[in-house]
Amino acid sequence: MDITIIEEGNTINAVFDGRLDTVAAQQITETVEPLLQNAGRTIILDCEKMPFISSSGLRIFLKIRKEVEAKGGNMQLRKVCPEVRQVFKMTKLEDVFDIIE
């Protein structure tokens, strides 16, 4: 799992590349730290290249979401693949995240 973080003005774009499974979730704990720190701004999680997400992955997304909410920022999920969307559906998180195309 590779995460590329690009800052564009007030927007932080994080591109997730690869499976966000349990192992990956453990590995990226530090990588996502900048996102949590900048939770007051607009954070876009680009999921186009993320075919899989486990509950650990979901927990990371939720952690960011809580942080953003606390700091009054904005968070969007972009280009979620059907498999991952299905997981969101099963866990009733579909409406929690702001999912855009």
Next chain:
Amino acid sequence: MPYPISKYQFAKKELLKMFIAIFVLALVSVAYYFYIRREALHTAERRAELTLQNTERTIHIRMGKIETTVNAMGPMAEYALDDPDAMYDIARHTVESSSRIMGAGIAFIADYYPEKGHWFETYVGYHKGGDTLVTEQLGSAKHDYLNMDWFQKGLASEKGSWTDPYYDNAGGKDYMISYCLPIRDTSGEAVGLIIADITLDTLSSIVRSVKLYPHSYCTLATNDGTVLVGPPASQKSKGKTHAFSERIDGKNMTLTLVVPESDMYRRLRRSSLFFALVALTGIFTVFFISYRSIQNLWQLNEVRIKEQHIEDELTIARNIQQSLLPSEKLSVPSNTLDIKGLQISAKFVGGDLYDYYIRDNKLLFCIGDVSGKGVPAALLMAIAHSLFRTLSAHDDRPESIMQALNASISDNNPDIMFITLFLGVMDLSTGIVRYCNAGHNPPIIIKDGRAEYLGTEPSLLLGVDVEAEYTANELALSPGDTIFLYTDGLTEAENAQKELFGEQRALETASQYGTQTAEEQIEQMQQAVHVFVNQAEQSDDLTLLIVRYNPVEDFTLTLTNNIDELSRLEPFLEKFFDQNSLDLALLSSVDLALEEALANVIMYAYPEDEKGEVTLTANVADNAIFMEIRDKGMPFNPLEQQEANLDVPLKERQIGGLGIHLIKEIMDEVAYTYENGHNVLQMQLYRKPLP
């Protein structure tokens, strides 16, 4: 299909048919009677016409002879006109020339011979009853012939003519009819008449002789109605009559033939009487026969109803027997077994049986044949089946099951019926079959494509000796091996030439089995028998049972309790899906559920710093994917773990419990057990894609 109807209804139906038949017969008879009657009338008409014509001709001829005689006298009289006395001779001559002529006279116009007086009529004739001729001169004031009708008419007539019949008061004293011929002088003036009298009897004898029918008669009358020859005195007019008439040409007379109807239709009456007699006899016969047939038909109907009842019951029995057969789908937790049976009964119910079921990872199966056929065999078959199920419920040693089966069946066997039975128990994990054969046809074992009969000698069949003992033999099956079991319906299947299918053909067919499924193998064998038997009727029950040992390699993945080990899951699942040709649409979900379950174990089952293992086993059955996760960690039931509450707002949600929720969401069945120091989590997913 006969319906149960009452005898009354039945008889009514049959009787109605019969009455219709009789009615039609009667109708035809009446029509025929009237037709014949009309024919009889026509015949009578034709006969009457002919008879009348003949009679008329006879009368005509008879009168014609008189005419000829008199006509010959005419010139003689004319020649002798000068001599009045010669007229006596001519008259005599006339009478003598025909026996029919009763008298003849020659009468002259007034004062023709002045010396003879005003009237002159010579007459020669027989007086009534006498046989001598009397010669007279009849003309006088008293017998003033000059003013008589016949004289004036006769004189005026061109040729000879006949008078109307009259009563001759003068000469003949009888009913007469006379022929008058004018005599002319040289100037052609009619001066007198020659008269020849004949009695009416002359004609009436002809008329009376007409006898067309026994009671028919003929009358003769003048055209103006005077009856000349009436009905005979013996004729009493009774009943209807038919009259046919014929005028006599130029004689002012009519012949009438009267025929009583009773005579006319006499023959018809006789024949219709006969016909009626025949018809009555016929009707009685029909009645009798119908009565008997109704009785017979009713009996037949009752028999048919009874047969229908029996057939219905047999159909039920057949359904019951079919229900004893093992259900098509066997709940085996893997592809270890491929098993298929076939049973075709020659009659409604049969005496063959086969059964199988799985218990404690063992397949218990049997195939047998009860002696005899039909209902008795089927009943014993049902008993044997039930005994097999009962006895094998807690015993998996074939020899002891067989022994108990034999004891039960032999113990009360008044009709001395036997069962041949092959009974086997297969350990599904090793492929070892322990079996016992009580007199049954040896099965064919197909190993590595080579088919051969199981060599073991069969033991005594069931039902003979209550104390018989049975021993079991062992057979080791390797993956892909097949046991082919059958009843003698296979080897003794007969074609039209009375040849048997035989063990050799069965073996040859079995040798051709490759990697087909049990179902295909059954079909192949059935097809072989079908081709061999061709058109011949199946004479015996046919039962086939194929058991293919086909253990599939379980897919097993063992991980240590290191979270990085989870990365081995995805490649493992890809291989598993690929080898079992599973729907890849399911892969992502299965991956997620198993990852969650394995991660759970890796992270929480063992104390930190303690090394532990977790094993995932996956296999596939027809309808589902089975997955099992085992570890030796602390007893922990993940299913009892607090699940994430997804229905509360995010702020109140606890992060955690999502994994177990996903497992439950994805899998169709999830079960946890703790056995022999192992946590066992079993999961099952039906092989249909998620919605």
